[in-house]
Amino acid sequence: MLPQWGAGSPPDGRVSKPAVSTMEFLARFRVALGWVCAPLVLILAHRSGDNICVDTHVHRISNRLRWVATRTPEETEQALYQAVPRRWWPVVNLYLVTWGQNICRPVYPLCGDCAVAARCPKIGVLKIGKRKP
């Protein structure tokens, strides 16, 4: 599949950077892999610094923090390119997914244990959870 997308694999087996531009590669890749997986592949396999991978955790937390005000993950990705300094783009997903699984959970987020609670407007948070003793 890689040659079809403009990428190649050198003899040592490592995957090379795509021959087409990153954004073109991403656009083609999204058709095959979907919105979330395509940027993740570019970030992890190609060490791209040009993408933000937005899944449900990134979408939810970005809106709770009011980094963005969006309705869909697709809108969130585009808004985050404006809101987040470029050097953080490749790691936004890593940090917010871990945070979303442990602290800023989908329901009953643990705001009492959150390091940024004092600076968070908690947009859309209706009930706050408590950590089990």
Ligand code: SF4
């Ligand atoms: S304060 Fe609450 S809503 Fe805001 S980021 Fe922390 S856990 Fe999420």
